[in-house]
Amino acid sequence: MPDQDTRGLQLRGITKKFGSFVANDAVDLDIRPGEIHCLLGENGAGKSTLMNVLYGLLQPDGGAIVVGGVEQHFANPRQAMAAGIGMVHQHFMLVEVFTVAENLILGREDGPVVDLRAARTKVDELSQRYNLPVDPDAVIEDLPVGVQQRVEILKALANDAEYLIFDEPTAVLTPQETDDLMAVMKKLRDDGKAIVFITHKLREVREIADRITVLRRGRIVGSAEPGTPENKLAELMVGRAVDLQITKPPAEVGDVRLRVEGLSVADPNGTVVVDDLDFEVRAGEILCVAGVQGNGQSELADALLGNNADVIAGAISLDGVDITHARPRETIAAGVGFVPEDRQHDGFIGSFTVAENLVLNRYRDRPFANGIALNLEAIAENATELVEQYDIRTESIQKLAGQLSGGNAQKLVLARELSRELALLVASQPTRGVDVGAIEFLHKRIVEERDTGAAVLIFSTELEEVEALADRVLVMYRGRSVGVVAPDTPREVLGLMMAGVPHDEAISGSSGSAGAEGERS
């Protein structure tokens, strides 16, 4: 198809710097109609920066964007849109209190007075043409994430985008929603759209990519054929060989340590977000709570820590002691370690040093405190030891924690929490935003903690992580337990359960769909 070459989009030598940091270093990228081009790279590799340059949100320091043979300079997204570029953002660019129709026409209204009827018709028309059903009058905040994403896609299509950028679109989706999205992307490709798919999930790349380009530290480090095996892709991405599957010894399960009975938690709006939950975690066991983000995991974690959760029913006990309404200081004293979901926000204090952050949970105890004074020597000693033990890459223990990279910051949090004897470790998304190399290390440490006899509770939305860590898996949906299953349960079954389908039905349902998939290929 030689005529397609002029229709394509090329990035030539794009360079983008933030101060002295080079986010994109002379990046070339070739995007063609009718192709799904995967841009693969770790967090911080510069994928999103590159795409923000392409979409006019950032201006490059060097290089050129060529669309259909014509060089373009995008000062703002409007110009990029005019050139046929559309973007499905990782954090949806939707006004939550507006309806679908209002969001769709925002920025492209026909006249000074808003014509909502025409907007509705437009939504219906587009959703029919691309088979993306959505109610034009639904308010965005009432819609599930997968449907919100549909609206985001429709928005790009409404602008007649020829080049569609999907920025980490699967991060917030259930496995089923991910499959739906893949189908949509394939259909768009077959319609002749050019698609850029940004991700760090290797499985998805293998499933859908027509071409793969790998970005590392702001540079293109290579391209790969669609059939390239996952460990090869990982190696390209990280720059060294990585072990994707950790081996862990079987659990030696002891007595029940954490027991949760009939727990219900309400959020500040009074919505019941954890609903009559029962489970227990034994000594030397890892229970993974699997589920799509926003199904009550954060609130359950907060309830366990005693962090401002509004427990409206039920009880939590640790080693037989009731901690249902305990405050964080009491739960910490009872031996609960906590790795929060949003480490930047809740995990450490960015303007404190590494050493100070490493004693945040123990600063009032000996030897770190001496009466009302801090024992800085002991704090420094502790820090030196932990930095080495946990391989936290920092020039000095006096460096501010906010300057650490994602993986190192997470190691810092884990080091602090595991530096004392724990009865229960609660970790939310322990490897989110952490490079593949560090994931391996963090997983190993968590398993080691299990083997000391602690009860471990992991919240994760990533099935890879669940499979790697769990001794048992509790699937949570809309605040309820869908069931507790073994970690080797097939992905499709787990995926269906994460969408609220009970275990038995999920098994029969997935075998049916697996058959159908077999036919398709």
Next chain:
Amino acid sequence: MSASISAPAEVITHVHLESPDARRARLATGWLIIVVGVVLFALSFSAGATATFALSDAFDTVQLPSIALPAGPVVVITALLCLAAGAGLVSGRLSRTWRRVANTVAGLSVVLGFLSWAASSSTLPFPVSNQLAGTVALATPLILGSLAGVVGERSGVVNVAIEGQFLNAAFSAAVVGSVTHSIPAALFAGVLAAVLTGMLLALFAIKYLVDQVVLGVVINLLSSGLTGFLFDQLVQPNSSTLNSSPIMTAIPLGPLADIPLLGPVLFDQTILVYLAVISVAVVWFLLFKTRWGLRVRAVGEHPKAADTVGISVTAVRWQAVLVGAIFAGLGGAFFTVGSTGTFVKDITVGNGFIALAALIMGRWHPVYAALMGLFFGFVTQMASQLQTLSTPVPSQFLLLLPYVATIIAVAGLIGRTRAPAADGQPYVK
């Protein structure tokens, strides 16, 4: 065509319990109403025989009879209504609708019971027409000021500087009115002064990302100092030429103005009062029916989303602040050319802040904000009327009770609307 798509049933429905905050608010309101009921009940013992309400004043063409109510029983009944409403709220067994009813009943009872008690202690009748006329006069600048805030804050710029805009507008209108002897010129000068003040707000809030609350306070201080200085140095020595503006005259709207009691209050007013009413409708239409309004609201909720569809967040915010300033200018002019025609130092006495309160309690909605403005006007007027009746209670204490009614009224209005998500947050790309 489009009908063939089956609307997906995907809207999430959650089990809703009462949140701790809502529970606390309901209990607090309930107990407050009960306390007020008890107070009213106690007051009923000291009530005089009759409470007289005069519906007409001496100059009205149509004289309506005065209404005499048996004060004791009325106060007791309102006290009982309060107690019932309070008990209903505390019990937690009322549905959403009935909670509203209870709040409304309690609010009205407080006003009626309290007025009856106060009026019964005086031989003079309580002048209802004065009360209503005063309400309109006091509410007009509040409504206009709150609209200024609504437009600005819907775009994400907090406007604490309404007071400053009022002051500058009042000053400019008085001076220009005195010099030109022209009301339109005075109004124009007021609007221009408020728009210039708005530009100051927009410049520092939008371009230089200064904390908007601090900025608003600074602008208020600046305006107070500037108008005070100019007043002392320039205006007061030449007050006959610079501070004696003509004042607006009432424009009766034909036969409507002759309706007894309500006619003079609603249909025989100055142009600014009519403008205030029209402005409410205009702002509502602008915000909710036009492209510009859609963009303003988008920018106030999720500026980045607006940016990604090609809307200039900065431009829209500038426009919103300046459009809002027009209303603040009209409101400010009311203090001089709508009133005595002369400016004195700090003539606005905190009305800008009350306008701010009205817009927040009106939940950033032009119609509700205007209603809150009316309510504040009513309450303030009532307080000053009561001072002229001789009641056995210190007047400071009297001034307090109307605000109790405010709290009760507001508590009943909690709904789904909330502050714009990006209100007060500067936007940096």
